[in-house]
Amino acid sequence: MNNNRQNEDSALHVTNGVSSAHDGMTSQSRKRFTRKNKPQSVRHLYAGILEGSRLDLAKGITLIESILPNDKQAAQQLLLQLLPHSGNSIRIGITGVPGAGKSTFIEAFGLLLAQLGHKVAVLAIDPSSSITGGSILGDKTRMEELARHPSAFIRPSPTAGTLGGVHKKSRETMLLCEAAGYDVILIETVGVGQSETVVRGMVDFFLLLVLTGAGDELQGMKKGIMELVDGVVVHKADGDNLKLATKTVREYRQLLHFLQPSSPAWTTNALPVSSHQQTGLTEVWDMIQQFKELMIQTGFWKQRRQSQTKDWFHAMISDRLIDSFFSTPGKKEQVDTLEKALLANELTVSNAVECLFNE
Amino acid sequence: MNNNRQNEDSALHVTNGVSSAHDGMTSQSRKRFTRKNKPQSVRHLYAGILEGSRLDLAKGITLIESILPNDKQAAQQLLLQLLPHSGNSIRIGITGVPGAGKSTFIEAFGLLLAQLGHKVAVLAIDPSSSITGGSILGDKTRMEELARHPSAFIRPSPTAGTLGGVHKKSRETMLLCEAAGYDVILIETVGVGQSETVVRGMVDFFLLLVLTGAGDELQGMKKGIMELVDGVVVHKADGDNLKLATKTVREYRQLLHFLQPSSPAWTTNALPVSSHQQTGLTEVWDMIQQFKELMIQTGFWKQRRQSQTKDWFHAMISDRLIDSFFSTPGKKEQVDTLEKALLANELTVSNAVECLFNE
Numbered sequence: 001m002n003n004n005r006q007n008e009d010s011a012l013h014v015t016n017g018v019s020s021a022h023d024g025m026t027s028q029s030r031k032r033f034t035r036k037n038k039p040q041s042v043r044h045l046y047a048g049i050l051e052g053s054r055l056d057l058a059k060g061i062t063l064i065e066s067i068l069p070n071d072k073q074a075a076q077q078l079l080l081q082l083l084p085h086s087g088n089s090i091r092i093g094i095t096g097v098p099g100a101g102k103s104t105f106i107e108a109f110g111l112l113l114a115q116l117g118h119k120v121a122v123l124a125i126d127p128s129s130s131i132t133g134g135s136i137l138g139d140k141t142r143m144e145e146l147a148r149h150p151s152a153f154i155r156p157s158p159t160a161g162t163l164g165g166v167h168k169k170s171r172e173t174m175l176l177c178e179a180a181g182y183d184v185i186l187i188e189t190v191g192v193g194q195s196e197t198v199v200r201g202m203v204d205f206f207l208l209l210v211l212t213g214a215g216d217e218l219q220g221m222k223k224g225i226m227e228l229v230d231g232v233v234v235h236k237a238d239g240d241n242l243k244l245a246t247k248t249v250r251e252y253r254q255l256l257h258f259l260q261p262s263s264p265a266w267t268t269n270a271l272p273v274s275s276h277q278q279t280g281l282t283e284v285w286d287m288i289q290q291f292k293e294l295m296i297q298t299g300f301w302k303q304r305r306q307s308q309t310k311d312w313f314h315a316m317i318s319d320r321l322i323d324s325f326f327s328t329p330g331k332k333e334q335v336d337t338l339e340k341a342l343l344a345n346e347l348t349v350s351n352a353v354e355c356l357f358n359e
Numbered sequence: 360m361n362n363n364r365q366n367e368d369s370a371l372h373v374t375n376g377v378s379s380a381h382d383g384m385t386s387q388s389r390k391r392f393t394r395k396n397k398p399q400s401v402r403h404l405y406a407g408i409l410e411g412s413r414l415d416l417a418k419g420i421t422l423i424e425s426i427l428p429n430d431k432q433a434a435q436q437l438l439l440q441l442l443p444h445s446g447n448s449i450r451i452g453i454t455g456v457p458g459a460g461k462s463t464f465i466e467a468f469g470l471l472l473a474q475l476g477h478k479v480a481v482l483a484i485d486p487s488s489s490i491t492g493g494s495i496l497g498d499k500t501r502m503e504e505l506a507r508h509p510s511a512f513i514r515p516s517p518t519a520g521t522l523g524g525v526h527k528k529s530r531e532t533m534l535l536c537e538a539a540g541y542d543v544i545l546i547e548t549v550g551v552g553q554s555e556t557v558v559r560g561m562v563d564f565f566l567l568l569v570l571t572g573a574g575d576e577l578q579g580m581k582k583g584i585m586e587l588v589d590g591v592v593v594h595k596a597d598g599d600n601l602k603l604a605t606k607t608v609r610e611y612r613q614l615l616h617f618l619q620p621s622s623p624a625w626t627t628n629a630l631p632v633s634s635h636q637q638t639g640l641t642e643v644w645d646m647i648q649q650f651k652e653l654m655i656q657t658g659f660w661k662q663r664r665q666s667q668t669k670d671w672f673h674a675m676i677s678d679r680l681i682d683s684f685f686s687t688p689g690k691k692e693q694v695d696t697l698e699k700a701l702l703a704n705e706l707t708v709s710n711a712v713e714c715l716f717n718e
Contacts, residue, residue, distance in 0.1 A: 064709075072713070079707045087704070172709055215617040223619050224583020251617065258574040258614045260582050309701050309708065316712045317694070321680040335676070342668050345446070348438045349668065350423075350531055353675045354431070 042077045049180045050085060052119075054153050057180045061155060064169050064176065079172055086175040087305075089121075090292055091185045093199040096209030097220050101235045101275060102188055105209055107143045108275035109284065113184050114151040116285075121182035122146070122154045123173060153182060163319055164194030171202055171312055196221075200228045201308050201315075204301065205288050206262060207231045212244040214251040226255065230262050231287055237272035237280065245272050265298050266291060331356075401436045408437075408539045409444060411478075413512050416539045420514060423535065424528050438531055445534035446664075448480075449651055450544045452558040455568030456579050460594045460634060461547055464568055466502045467634035468643065472543050473510040475644075480541035481505070481513045482532060512541060522678055523553030530561055530671055555580075559587045560667050560674075563660065564647050565621060566590045571603040573610040585614065589621050590646055596631035596639065604631050624657050625650060690715075 045063065048056025060082075064075045096102050110120045122143065146152045155177075157167055166189070167173075174185050189199045200206050208229040210217040218225065226232075232252050237245035252270035261268045269287060273280035295301040326332050338352040347355075404422065407415025419441075423434045455461050469479045481502065505511045514536075516526055525548070526532075533544050548558045559565050567588040569576040577584070585591075591611050596604035611629035620627045628646060632639035654660040685691050697711040706714075 076707075076710050076713065079710060083704055083707060169709070172707055175707065218617065218619060221619075223586035223621070226618070227582035255614065255617045258577065258610065259585070260577060260580075262582070306702050310698060312708045313694075313698065313701060313711055316708055317684070317715065318677060318681055320712060320716060321684055322677055325676070325680055335672075339669055339672065342672060343665050345442055348442060348531055348534065349671045349675055350528070351435050351438060352672055353679060354435060356676065357679060 042074050042081070045078055046081050049082060049176060052181045054180075057153060057176060058155070060176050061169075061173050064172050065167070075172075079175065082176060082179040085179040087178060089174075089178045089183045089185050090205065090288065091174060091187065091203040092288065093187045093189060093203035093206040094209065095189050095196050095199065095206070095221075095225070095229070096235070097217065098190060100209040100211055100217075102190075102209055103142045104275045105233065105235060105273065106186055106188060107146045108278055109281055110143070110146045110152055110184075110186060111149065112278070112281045112285065114146070114149050117151075118184045119151045119180075119182045120146075120149075120153070120184045120186065121174075121177035121180075122152065122186045122188065123170060123177070124154070124156045124188045153177065153180070163315060164198040166195050166198040166202075168316065168319070174202065196225060196228060198315075200262075201311055204295070204304070205230045205291055207233060207284070207288075209233050209235050210248070210252070211235060212241060212248045214248055214255060217248075227259050228262055230266060230268055230291055231284070232256070232268070232270040233273045233280070233284060234270060235273055235275065238274035238277045242272075263291070263295060263304075264300055266294060401433050401440070404437055405440045408441060408535060411540045413539075416512060416535060417514070419535050420528075420532050423531050424526070434531075438534065441535060441538040444538040446537060448533075448537045448542045448544050449564065449647065450533060450546065450562040451647065452546045452548060452562035452565040453568065454548050454555050454558065454565070454580075454584070454588075455594070456570075456576065459568040459570055459576075461568055462501045463634045464592065464594060464632065465545055465547060466505045467637055468640055469502070469505045469511055469543075469545060470508065471637070471640045471644065473505075473508050476510075477543045478510045478541045479505075479508075479512070479543045479545060480533075480536035480539075481511065481545045481547065482529060482536070483513070483515045483547045512536065512539070522674060523557040525554050525557040525561075527675065527678070533561065555584060555587060557674075559621075560670055563654070563663070564589045564650055566592060566643070566647075568592050568594050569607070569611070570595060571600060571607045573607055573614060576607075586618050587621055589625060589627055589650060590643070591615070591627070591629040592632045592639070592643060593629060594632055594634065597633035597636045601631075622650070622654060622663075623659055625653060 045056050045060045049060050060078060063071055063078060066072070066075065094102055094106060106122055110122060113120050143154055147154050155173065157170070162168065170187070174187070177185055185203075187199055187203055189195045206229045208221075208225060208231070210232060212234065222228075234245050234248045234252065237249075249270045249272050256268045256270065259268075271280055271283050271287065273284060275281070292301070295304070326335070334356060338347065338355060341347045342349065342352055404415050404419045408419050419437060422430055422437060425431070425434065453461055453465060465481055469481060472479050502513055506513050514532065516529070521527065529546070533546070536544055544562075546558055546562060548554045565588045567580075567584060567590070569591060571593065581587075593604045593607045593611065596608075608629045608631050615627045615629065618627075630639055630642050630646065632643060634640070651660070654663070685694070693715060697706065697714060700706045701708065701711055
């Protein structure tokens with residue numbers, strides 16, 4: 001068993017939590033892993049993850065993301081065993097337009113938290129990874145220092161099986177990280193499709209990173225984003241940019257004053273941050289801790305997590321139903337044909353739906 | 360045939376387009392209508408609707424909303440025949456918190472449009488009608504003058520069969536009104552559930568009615584509503600309230616400056632209106648006409664309507680799949696049991712979904 005394990009480990013090419021393939025496994029190592037996926041592997045992974053082995057955590061996540069039937073069963077066993085050990089973290093979603101400096105911020109913020117004694121897991125949910133094979137790995141210099149830190153674990157998003165731009169197993173991945181002792185989970189997302197709404201439904205605190213120029217900056221973001229977030233960071237508030245950043249912070253505070261806060265009883269605030277000069281990062285962490293205290297105090301912490309679980313369940317049910325409908329042979333083609341007839345004004349939507357279901 | 364028709368008409372209790380029951384028919388008259396629902400009825404309705412008969416329009420809508428299998432077939436025939444005559448209107452959604460004066464505004468605005476020579480159809484999508492049996496009819500004094508106007512047609516929402524708080528047949532109802540020659544469709548909604556998003560997906564122009572006090576007023580509205588609307592009316596801008604209303608208009612303009620407009624190339628504006636003193640109403644109509652011109656010019660008018668049709672089709676497909684899943688005997692109970700296990704942390708969402716689909 002020990003020998004087997006070493007063989008597996010060397011085949012996985014996982015270093016410091018950053019795997020060399022976008023999903024943490026080469027196809028060769030995946031085959032090998034699957035072939036050896038016996039009950040003792042689950043027990044072994046279970047123990048390894050609880051002990052905080054980053055390698056076992058990476059392998060556990062790969063198991064959960066696997067679409068092979070044998071792996072699915074093993075993944076369920078692993079999840080059920082680890083479930084009682086999950087939940088003890090603060091889950092923080094981080095969003096912002098490309099160029100806002102999300103990776104730079106996460107590296108600086110993660111390092112600060114690691115220095116404060118926290119264990120930090122970073123999950124990157126980036127739809128662009130389907131093109132670059134994982135943008136984190138596409139750009140090797142991203143989060144280099146954080147990736148080397150013993151208290152950090154970085155996991156890029158897989159390329160397939162998404163729900164509104166978010167991997168269907170991201171929620172379970174988060175639970176695994178928690179079981180491995182990570183008490184801060186940072187989830188990075190970009191504003192494509194429904195990914196922000198989906199990530200908002202997975203996290204306790206949702207942070208928006210912007211640059212100077214309040215209105216311009218929000219161009220390209222999902223509509224209504226300002227009312228989904230619990231905090232705004234005006235990033236790159238340093239050097240020549242400092243004065244303008246301070247003005248932008250004021251503008252965002254004014255804007256937030258009119259809008260509804262994302263969480264009841266909470267006042268969403270904007271803060272200036274320079275990741276480069278490491279200023280403002282402590283203030284962001286203080287804000288998040290105040291948020292957590294208030295939410296626990298008002299009972300909304302537990303309430304939100306419970307309703308998130310329910311919502312996720314129902315989203316997965318719908319997703320499954322729609323998936324299986326469209327994967328019925330001929331259905332997609334039939335929908336396409338009906339769509340054309342709809343746009344040519346030859347059918348109403350009700351007619352089209354009747355055609356689809358009453359044949 | 361003619362005799363039959365007169366009998367039917369008298370049984371329907373429809374006066375001036377406002378039906379005496381929330382769905383336009385008593386159960387007795389519905390039975391009678393259904394029994395007599397022969398092909399010639401569809402032909403008759405078709406001709407009557409095209410001629411602009413409000414009574415036939417009301418009966419056509421009732422037919423479309425009917426859940427009886429025979430009616431469904433007749434409804435499809437009617438819709439297919441009328442489809443080429445639909446589409447020639449501007450569809451305007453109107454939303455706002457309860458108390459914003461939506462009915463008062465619609466009455467005053469509708470009367471202005473009728474005076475300008477337009478034919479105005481008002482569809483009220485009000486989830487509260489499931490309790491009051493149609494709030495329009497619950498409060499008999501609402502829109503009394505508009506209801507009496509020969510160029511107006513008012514139809515309250517039915518109580519059942521909704522998609523996010525909007526009746527599944529509201530889109531078809533709109534098409535019928537268009538075929539009957541109504542060139543302005545006003546769709547009233549309140550901010551409950553997903554109704555605003557659904558209505559935004561049905562209309563060309565979406566108008567938000569607010570009162571004074573920008574931030575406070577938005578409390579209770581759906582988050583992100585400001586970025587769904589194409590125009591804001593600060594209502595009750597008269598008397599002692601005028602000064603405060605003017606200030607609120609300024610505040611909304613400032614807020615809108617930072618946010619994304621709902622329609623590309625359009626600048627969402629806020630206008631003060633008094634329905635009581637009939638001030639500002641012409642300005643609202645001018646704004647909507649400018650909007651239409653710009654949208655047609657940029658090509659977004661057609662593009663939006665086409666994507667709305669597609670989105671509605673896909674929403675109806677999902678809805679149908681989810682409906683039929685949950686109406687399978689025992690499924691709802693199974694989901695409830697799994698939900699309890701989820702909240703007790705005995706299962707992960709993936710486990711629960713597997714349980715549901717792989718038994």
